[in-house]
Amino acid sequence: xxxxxxxxxxxxxxxxxxxxxxxxxxxxxxxxxxxxxxxxxxxxxxxxxxxxxxxxxxxxxxxxxxxxxxxxxxxxxxxxxxxxxxxxxxxxxxxxxxxxxxxxxxxxxxxxxxxx
Numbered sequence: 001x002x003x004x005x006x007x008x009x010x011x012x013x014x015x016x017x018x019x020x021x022x023x024x025x026x027x028x029x030x031x032x033x034x035x036x037x038x039x040x041x042x043x044x045x046x047x048x049x050x051x052x053x054x055x056x057x058x059x060x061x062x063x064x065x066x067x068x069x070x071x072x073x074x075x076x077x078x079x080x081x082x083x084x085x086x087x088x089x090x091x092x093x094x095x096x097x098x099x100x101x102x103x104x105x106x107x108x109x110x111x112x113x114x115x116x
Contacts, residue, residue: 006036006058010098013038019109020044023101033106039097045088045116051103053081055089060097063090086116 004026015022015038022038036058037043045065055064061074065088066081072092073079081087091097101107 006098009036010038015040019113023107026100028106031106032102032104035101035103035107037099037101039089039091039099042090043088045086047086047114047116048081048083048103048112049114050083050112051105051107052083053087054100054102055079055081056100056102058098058100060095061092062097063092065089088116 009024009026013022013024013036020041021043022040023035025033025035027034039060039062042062055078057073057075057077057079059075061072064071064073064079065086066079067085067087073089079087089097089099
């Protein structure tokens with residue numbers, strides 16, 4: 001349990017070459033994980049066999065792929081991503097793209113992230 005500012009959490013975010021996104025855990029338990037994500041250019045199209053996800057666009061804008069649909073997204077948008085759905089996110093504009101990624105069961109990129 002704790003209270004932290006988003007700016008403090010963002011200082012710890014490191015973008016990884018394999019994920020193409022920087023993720024910093026905010027909360028994790030046995031059923032759900034909440035991460036803050038920094039998207040430098042885009043999250044490659046991928047899917048999860050086990051996990052459902054929700055993206056919340058905190059800052060910036062992008063184009064979201066969700067199955068066969070592509071749609072522009074911006075600050076304040078929630079995107080519900082059922083397991084098995086191909087999805088990806090491409091940053092648009094010059095500013096930062098910061099998202100919250102809520103995953104249930106918790107995010108496990110080594111065993112449940114399949115890039116297309």
